[in-house]
Amino acid sequence: MMKNNNYCVIMSGGIGSRFWPFSKESKPKQFLDFFGTGRSLLQQTFDRFNPLIPKENIYIATNGLYADLVKEQLPELNDSQILLEPTRRNTAPCIAYAAYHIRSICPEANMVVTPADHLILQEHHFLKNIHVGLNFVQQSPSLLTLGVKPNRPETGYGYIQTGDGEKGYIQKVKAFTEKPNLELAKIFFECGDFFWNSGIFLWNVNTIIEAFKCYLPDIYTRFNRGLDKYNTPEEKAFIEEEYPLCQNISIDYGIMEKADNVFMLIADFGWSDLGTWGSLHDLAEKDEFRNSSLKCKTLFIESKDNLVTLDNGKLAVIQGMEDYIIVESNNVLLICKKSEEQRIKQFVANVNIKYGTEYL
């Protein structure tokens, strides 16, 4: 009985331009097989939930541009399980749409919302966490988020602060914080009350819709107008009209930071948002000189701390390089100091100016 009430929404509309040229706007990182396992990050996310949530209850929210890629990568889904965002409006409108759609099918649904492009290790722990979380939100009108215990003073993630002296597996959230500077990140790391915000949320559809009513009433009002249209042939036209008019706002900023019924479950699994080449390098297997190569063969000579990824089966011979990202994909070779990787977006813009869109 409980099982049929559980739904999952995989948010898969991001562009992931930080991983250019490996990712491109026409094929963002969630659709790529980063580690050469044969499954893309989206497919891995689907595979991870499938033991707990029946495949007919798994929805993909994505941009119209990527509908064909989703169908190609997840042929086991029906077209009706792909929720198309007509325009990019950040996570809050996307989640509101998914909640209204799912509620029209299952009025008591519990839903997990997850990004498509994160890396999760120790999947059995993950499944246990999700199972516990779904039980919690079924019984409690709460907004639940998964928090990851930090293992370093990371400045690339948002943090969740839990209440003073909270000890349990599920704790009341005191505050969400933006990405901290290094000084602050060190304090967070040492304090013990701060957790990485994984961006994985669980709640009952009625709880989240109630939260939209309180904290994002404009979005609530818009989606409420379509109550008779969800899960009907009219839904598409309704969404195409209303969605672009929604406020562009994240669920974190619009609801999670403001609501007072927010709880956090401490995640037991290994997690990375794979947001940067640096984070990928942290996770990847490395040789004794901290060089790592993904999907390709390598010979490193007088080189250390490099991350190399070429198209499958290629060989890289790297001499005299330290702390570089070396990526070859889609007819583009990028070589860039790891410390400069936040400028990749700017490089892409310059390539556009110099050579047009051929390589983007």
Next chain:
Amino acid sequence: MMKNNNYCVIMSGGIGSRFWPFSKESKPKQFLDFFGTGRSLLQQTFDRFNPLIPKENIYIATNGLYADLVKEQLPELNDSQILLEPTRRNTAPCIAYAAYHIRSICPEANMVVTPADHLILQEHHFLKNIHVGLNFVQQSPSLLTLGVKPNRPETGYGYIQTGDGEKGYIQKVKAFTEKPNLELAKIFFECGDFFWNSGIFLWNVNTIIEAFKCYLPDIYTRFNRGLDKYNTPEEKAFIEEEYPLCQNISIDYGIMEKADNVFMLIADFGWSDLGTWGSLHDLAEKDEFRNSSLKCKTLFIESKDNLVTLDNGKLAVIQGMEDYIIVESNNVLLICKKSEEQRIKQFVANVNIKYGTEYL
């Protein structure tokens, strides 16, 4: 009349392992289109002689491994114009074979011997030099070499020293020298009597065969035994038997350094043996930071003195690199400090140990 007596032998059997992974043993550098012009170095060499020497008088000496490549790249030649060396025995046996073969067809032939893999600029000067040289060796029983006036104290070339105070366009050679160290190269460069040894030779077939008789009598005797076989169906079997028994020796060391009838014509054209990536970088077009890219598009950021070549049409975005060779070809990416390029052979050996011959 004179024209019909002129022959050219393009030596095209080298391996060129210094340009790995761009060149491979299965396709050495003379068969590659280094500059993206649409013609390989061998084809360019053929094209360069063709205005002066009729195509039926142009011979290619190469290894059996490369016979098909030669036929593919120079379909205008008959099979009989490809002289196959059964084994590698350096230039002296190769030149002896060519001289005997050509003399059997034209007893008074003058021949130019040239490497297939050098770069020649200002081709009209080149043709004028060759024309003058052929006239000279027709009239004089001399061995003529083309010497290039140095424009820098290059340590990668052998030098030719001419006689004291020699002033003419064609000068008597005093000595050949091996590749000098930098100190000596500077002295050679400043002195004015030293010229780069281009490896392009001109002589009458009878003059060179006479020189073999004097200075390499063993090779002379072997090839003399086949006098009734050249240019007959028996030539192939004869060469396959005798050639491997020849001494492995260069024409420079075996004859040019020892003979006393050696002259040098001062070349007017731009020349490089394209022996190293560095020499290619010297010649290639460069941007204001001395970066050059061959056959590919590039965006250099905070980078200087790099040489980049990828497969046709690819894009390289290079940030924070100085003085590197970056080559992608044949499923291999090589990144190597320019100062370390002489170690490429060693890298190839290590690739062989680690991954076998797949990438060689």
